[in-house]
Amino acid sequence: MSKPRRAIRTDGEATRQRILEAAGELFAAEGYAEATSKAIAARAEVDLASINYHFGNRNGLYQAVLAEAHRQLISLVDLRALAGSDLPASDKLRKVFERLVERSKEESGWNIRVLARELLAPSSHLKVLLQTEVLPKIAVVKQILSDISGIPPEDPALIRCLISIAAPCGMLLVAGRGAPGPLGDVLQMPGPALVNHLHTFAMAGLEAISRDYGKSTDLPSPKPKAARVKR
Structure with a gap:
């Protein structure tokens, strides 16, 4: 048998x-x-x-924990499915914000706390996380930002845009619910309002950088689609 x-x-x-x-x-x-x-x-x-x-061994376990924590935050499979969808690039970016805001408003699970520990006191394991989880996801998001702005994915101007857009999300995630001060006030906002703010701010920044990029390269810069305000 x-x-x-x-x-x-x-x-x-x-x-x-x-x-x-x-x-x-x-x-x-x-x-x-x-x-x-x-x-x-x-x-x-x-x-x-x-x-x-x-x-x-224990090192392998810790690296697996970091990878699982990052996948719970946002998975590469979901990101690639979103990037390959028929949605306008602006709406794809909004969906990314919706996912991250949803995570920031959840009860603080171990995944956010273990990532926060690693980011605040980096170890050699962070390099493994970057290679296996973070960089592949960054490549997908950069393509979405490139589609919006018309700036090539590997151009330093777009990389600066990526950092400017990702940093507020990172702060909200690390702070978590119950954070004191301004971050706590922001996290008290209704989810849709917070998503709309992040999206509107990002789109305005991308439009400005796209315009400057077009001037500096003497090339016509495509106008990003205006952010749709959801009330």
């Missing part, structure tokens, strides 16, 4: 996910240096061998 391979794969994936969740919670709460493999195994109710089997 053949072995139930499908069940074995399912059980293995469930164990892997349980380890990821336990590790994510401990790394977020205590940091990479303090969260031991033994503590993670105990929280996940597995033995140490299971961690090594699924992730190779």
Whole structure:
């Protein structure tokens, strides 16, 4: 009688996910240096061998946690599907803002906290995250911004636009709900109003930079579509 391979794969994936969740919670709460493999195994109710089997070692586990945290924030599959859709480029950018604002307003899960820890105190593992998760997503977003502005994706002008647009979203995500001061005030805004502000501000900036880019290169600069104000 053949072995139930499908069940074995399912059980293995469930164990892997349980380890990821336990590790994510401990790394977020205590940091990479303090969260031991033994503590993670105990929280996940597995033995140490299971961690090594699924992730190779503690470094591999931490890198998998960072990658999973970033995927929960916004996945490359979803971004590519959005970029390949028939929506106007301006609407694609709005959809990105909707996703990030939605995440910023959720109860702070381990994924945001573990990413915040890594960004505030970068380790060598950040380079792996950049290569595997961040840079491929940046390439997709840059193409959307290029379609809006007419600026080539690798031009420094567009990269500066990307940073200017992404930075406020990053601040909102790291701050999370309940943040004091101006960030907390912004996060109290209704989601659609916050999305509309970020989108309108980004579109105005892209239009201005696109216009300046056209002048500096002596080329006609396509006018970005005006941001639609949703009330």
